[in-house]
Amino acid sequence: MARPRLGHIQFINCLPLYYGMVKNDVLLDVDLVKANPADLARELIDGTLDVAPIPAIEYARHAEDFVLLPDIAISSDGKVQSILLISKVPATELSGRTVALTDTSRTSQVLARILIEKHWGASATYVEMPPDLPAMLRDADAALLIGDEALRAYWDQPEGLFAYDLGTVWTEWTGLPMVYAVWAVRRSYAAEQPEAVQTVADALSGSLTYCRAHLDDIATYAARWEQFPAEKFRSYFDALQFRFQPRYREGLARYLAEAAAIGQLEAVPAIEVFGE
Amino acid sequence: MARPRLGHIQFINCLPLYYGMVKNDVLLDVDLVKANPADLARELIDGTLDVAPIPAIEYARHAEDFVLLPDIAISSDGKVQSILLISKVPATELSGRTVALTDTSRTSQVLARILIEKHWGASATYVEMPPDLPAMLRDADAALLIGDEALRAYWDQPEGLFAYDLGTVWTEWTGLPMVYAVWAVRRSYAAEQPEAVQTVADALSGSLTYCRAHLDDIATYAARWEQFPAEKFRSYFDALQFRFQPRYREGLARYLAEAAAIGQLEAVPAIEVFGE
Numbered sequence: 363m364a365r366p367r368l369g370h371i372q373f374i375n376c377l378p379l380y381y382g383m384v385k386n387d388v389l390l391d392v393d394l395v396k397a398n399p400a401d402l403a404r405e406l407i408d409g410t411l412d413v414a415p416i417p418a419i420e421y422a423r424h425a426e427d428f429v430l431l432p433d434i435a436i437s438s439d440g441k442v443q444s445i446l447l448i449s450k451v452p453a454t455e456l457s458g459r460t461v462a463l464t465d466t467s468r469t470s471q472v473l474a475r476i477l478i479e480k481h482w483g484a485s486a487t488y489v490e491m492p493p494d495l496p497a498m499l500r501d502a503d504a505a506l507l508i509g510d511e512a513l514r515a516y517w518d519q520p521e522g523l524f525a526y527d528l529g530t531v532w533t534e535w536t537g538l539p540m541v542y543a544v545w546a547v548r549r550s551y552a553a554e555q556p557e558a559v560q561t562v563a564d565a566l567s568g569s570l571t572y573c574r575a576h577l578d579d580i581a582t583y584a585a586r587w588e589q590f591p592a593e594k595f596r597s598y599f600d601a602l603q604f605r606f607q608p609r610y611r612e613g614l615a616r617y618l619a620e621a622a623a624i625g626q627l628e629a630v631p632a633i634e635v636f637g638e
Numbered sequence: 639m640a641r642p643r644l645g646h647i648q649f650i651n652c653l654p655l656y657y658g659m660v661k662n663d664v665l666l667d668v669d670l671v672k673a674n675p676a677d678l679a680r681e682l683i684d685g686t687l688d689v690a691p692i693p694a695i696e697y698a699r700h701a702e703d704f705v706l707l708p709d710i711a712i713s714s715d716g717k718v719q720s721i722l723l724i725s726k727v728p729a730t731e732l733s734g735r736t737v738a739l740t741d742t743s744r745t746s747q748v749l750a751r752i753l754i755e756k757h758w759g760a761s762a763t764y765v766e767m768p769p770d771l772p773a774m775l776r777d778a779d780a781a782l783l784i785g786d787e788a789l790r791a792y793w794d795q796p797e798g799l800f801a802y803d804l805g806t807v808w809t810e811w812t813g814l815p816m817v818y819a820v821w822a823v824r825r826s827y828a829a830e831q832p833e834a835v836q837t838v839a840d841a842l843s844g845s846l847t848y849c850r851a852h853l854d855d856i857a858t859y860a861a862r863w864e865q866f867p868a869e870k871f872r873s874y875f876d877a878l879q880f881r882f883q884p885r886y887r888e889g890l891a892r893y894l895a896e897a898a899a900i901g902q903l904e905a906v907p908a909i910e911v912f913g914e
Contacts, residue, residue, distance in 0.1 A: 390660050
């Protein structure tokens with residue numbers, strides 16, 4: 363029996379989880395493979411990986427290939443700080459205008475479209491671009507940023523622009539949390555190696571328990587390697603959840619239904635969870 | 639400042655070191671990138687990696703690009719178990735015969751040529767092949783195996799064939815240890831980030847100290863994931879050294895000189911060590 367091959371997103375958002383995995387010696391029991399979220403989904407389908415965090419919308423588009431781990435997701439209940447719409451005009455006035463979407467996140471692209479269209483009632487035109495705010499705002503009236511670029515804009519808000527934390531806007535609109543990524547298991551692997559999947563699930567849960575108890579240490583650690591001070595990371599790590607409890611699953615279901623409603627998802631899959 | 643990018647060989651021979659790194663939380667301080675030895679050398683030259691274990695012969699061929707870490711290498715002082723020449727005839731009778739060399743190791747290929755030509759005094763013909771013993775012995779009179787394939791043959795020696803542990807033969811011939819791989823630092827990185835290099839060197843030394851004190855645990859751990867029993871791994875981990883003390887460096891210099899003598903290396907470089 364080979365060690366389960368577990369994907370890992372090497373972004374700041376997954377750093378607390380990584381810290382917990384290292385401290386708990388999880389890397390002896392899994393073969394950790396780092397990649398960006400879109401590649402992780404492909405490698406999971408290809409069979410190069412057994413378990414991996416993948417974007418919520420990618421999960422929905424290939425749900426027949428996956429089951430989900432029950433107790434982990436990348437999620438927020440309100441503000442998330444790292445998914446930001448920056449706009450020259452109030453969001454309700456984006457009709458007929460152009461919105462530049464960072465090409466680095468599928469789930470956030472669809473989230474931005476949902477909120478602009480259904481919450482703010484604006485009918486905009488969308489262009490996909492690399493995540494460079496000045497370049498985006500040269501060609502468009504608003505820009506969707508995620509990750510480090512979004513955090514930078516969140517913490518050092520550009521003057522004269524409107525900035526919307528899409529986690530906050532989503533929860534204010536729906537009353538539900540938002541789920542950005544889920545930990546998916548290749549369905550055939552779950553069927554053939556249920557014990558290995560349980561081992562991975564337990565290891566991740568244990569790592570989350572560790573990281574929740576050590577967020578100050580993790581913020582200090584993050585500040586050593588990244589350009590932001592520890593208190594900013596602490597605030598970000600408080601906003602970012604790794605929860606997938608029933609309310610979070612309800613939030614995911616609502617997100618997928620809204621994605622289908624605006625034509626960004628062909629069909630809304632039933633959410634299948636490992637061991638349930 | 640970014641975390642140093644440290645290459646790692648994901649073979650059994652580096653498992654004790656990996657175990658020590660995990661137990662010592664080294665993966666918080668370095669960005670560990672797993673690859674095979676030949677790719678590691680290329681990625682180090684390209685600048686994708688900062689420090690990595692690379693085959694001794696690859697180091698010598700690009701020595702102007704590298705300095706070496708002082709206290710770590712993959713080496714043996716006598717038997718190594720995982721580098722094996724399997725032959726239908728005694729090695730001294732290989733003249734005019736064909737030797738199949740596994741295409742998975744440059745350093746061992748050159749080691750086999752040195753011993754056949756200079757120690758056994760045989761003038762053979764060489765072909766490079768994938769590591770499949772039956773196929774190799776169908777097309778050739780002897781076969782060089784390394785890694786898992788060699789260990790299998792070492793522990794379960796095929797009948798009616800001659801088997802030579804090339805670590806043993808090398809040390810009997812030269813009186814010196816053999817160095818298979820060295821930890822190389824990109825020269826420009828060593829010049830620009832000496833503190834980061836020292837951090838990596840200290841982390842690796844600490845991991846070796848940990849792993850030397852826990853070889854029984856590591857053998858048990860290895861047996862969980864691989865097809866051999868713990869006592870075989872324990873014996874292998876005892877044979878395999880991670881030493882690079884003066885006698886080992888002397889062994890490396892001798893190896894490189896012999897490689898040049900048989901035309902497998904253009905020039906013998908001076909061995910440059912970080913901080914010395």
